[in-house]
Amino acid sequence: MRTALRRVRLQAGLTQSELARLVGLTRASYTNIEKGxxxxxxxxxxxxxxxxxxxxxxxxxxxSPAVQDARSGRRAMREEG
Known part of the structure; x- marks a missing residue:
């Protein structure tokens, strides 16, 4: 989940539907983006x-810590190799 995106949307007082409409998306498309x-x-x-x-x-x-860990691992492997 993209917590920063959700947090900022809520701080702006917007629903997913309202923000989706503002940017030209369906609510379903926007929801899929917000959920990652x-x-x-x-x-x-x-x-x-x-x-x-x-x-x-x-x-x-x-x-995502898992993605950050995976990226760190790839960097370490490249440095060792």
Missing amino acids: HKNPSVGTALRIARALNRPVEELFADE
Whole structure:
């Protein structure tokens, strides 16, 4: 789940449906993005960031420790190899 995206949306007082409508998505498409099931296109990510008046990096930064660990492991393997 993209907790930063959800937190900022709620702080803005918007429902998923309202934000989806503002950026030209269906509620289902937006929900899949917020839950982390789908990655938005660059254009969609920028529209969401603009609608929430936040930097795109703040909303879509990778928060998953498992992904961070996997990336660290890949870096370590490259450095050792």
